[in-house]
Amino acid sequence: MSDQDLFYLLALMKVDGVGDIMAKKLLNHCGNAEAIFKSKTNQIAAIDGVGSVMLKNIKDKAIFEKANQELEFIRKNDIKISFFQDETYPDRLKHCIDSPVLIFTGGNIDLKNKKIISIVGTRQITSYGTEFCRKLIEDLAPLDPVIVSGFAYGVDIVAHQFAMDYKLQTIGVLAHGLNQVYPKAHKKYMAKMEENGGFITEFWSTSNPDKENFVRRNRIVAGISEATIVIESSDKGGSLITANLANDYNRDVFAVPGRVTDRYSQGCNDLIKTQKANLLTSAADLIYVLNWDIEKKPKAIQKQLFIDLEPDEQKIYDFLLKNGKELLDTIALECDFPVFKISGILLNMELKGVIRPLPGKLFEAI
The missing domain is CATH 1.10.150.20 (5' to 3' exonuclease, C-terminal subdomain)
Incomplete structure (x- = not known):
């Protein structure tokens, strides 16, 4: 330009x-x-x-x-600019009627042909929320998704950190100009984020991190991604605004359930109860709903050498080795097993590391 x-x-x-x-x-x-x-x-x-x-x-x-x-x-300052009609502008964000006309970016961001998810939640993340976030990102890592969040305290920075730990691109959407850092305590993360990812904002260098700016930036968090995940939230908060925006943009929303007595599970439980979010108990839930293809970069599974298979297991393994990935019902039919029996056999084979499950009740030999 x-x-x-x-x-x-x-x-x-x-x-x-x-x-x-x-x-x-x-x-x-x-x-x-x-x-x-x-x-x-x-x-x-x-x-x-x-x-x-x-x-x-x-x-x-x-x-x-x-x-x-x-x-x-x-x-x-060599700041990169994306105009809403440019090819460099995030594809999904283009379809949001109120998306920014201009966005300013810093770092090394690449969103082309990428799976993009936003992870948001409370600034007072608990140990439960932290561990869930870690496990979720670990299990999604083989799919190489881009992790988007708001670079704030709590769920935001935890999501960014785990994304970096698992070598994933991560993007912080800021509520101020690129000449500032907020909160200042997060300055130590900026260089590493910019190595593989970076920051996006619509705000000028003259903009301060005012309260209303955080609400505005949430529409970028919701609009830029395929799905928004709420890890933990009280019954009010910015993450619920982001979830509602994602619904308005016809994006998938996921919420992590919690005990009804836990303050920071109330918002998530309400999203699920009112059918504004899908129930999220593991990465498999998200992969299934979004219909992501995990075959492109499957998570490595260590297969034991010279493993002994039971006759029924060997029959199924030989069938999958010959035919490739197959539906559970097809395996049951072709191998002459009742469905209720084959489920247990497949589970044992998965634990032995000789087959792997795929989305849509598919299985394949390793």
Whole structure:
């Protein structure tokens, strides 16, 4: 993007009263940001939602000085820009009506052809939530997903940390400009995150981490991913806002259940009870609902050498070795076993490391 194009886009986003939805209307009508400022008043006034106050604000020369200052900051710090019509803009986010017109990124982010999930929750994460998050990311690691969260205390930073531990790309969506770190205690994680992942924000260098910004950034967390996972939440909180946004965007939402007496399980239990979220007890639940193909990068299973199989197990193993992956019902039919019996046999074979289960009740020999 040229400096001139970016300059006028920045100026447009600084017009008082022009949000992302209205900016897209103006751009669609006029063709580009520069044309908006150079169009005659009556041409702009014809756009639905544009009134006299907005017309006056568009003509305010002060916005150009602000745009120029931000442009200098962007170029000086080599910040990457994605316009909502660019190929570099996150695909799923493009389909959200209120997605940011511009996003600023730092680090080494690659979202093309990636499985992307958002993990959110309380800032007061418990040991239960921490262990669940660790196990979930460990089990998903063979699928190489991108882990998105908000870089805040609690569930957010735990998700980022485990993603890095398991060598996964992770992205923090910020509620302020890229010239700041919030909370300051998380500065120590930034360099490692930027090595394989990084940060996304819609906010300028002049923006502070104000309360309302956290609510706004949640729509990026919800919109950028295929699914949003709520690990723990009280009956109120930002993670529930993110879950509701994900539902509005027609994304899958998952919630981890907890004891009814636990404060930080109330929000998750309510999401499940009101059918706003799928029940999440393990990575298998998410893989099944999202229909992810785990064959591309299966988790290594150590098969014992010279293992002795029972005659029934050997019969099933030979069948799978010859035919490849097969449905449980097909295995039962072709190997002449009742379904209730074959389930137990398959479990024993899985424990012995000679077969592996796949989504959709499929099995294959290793």
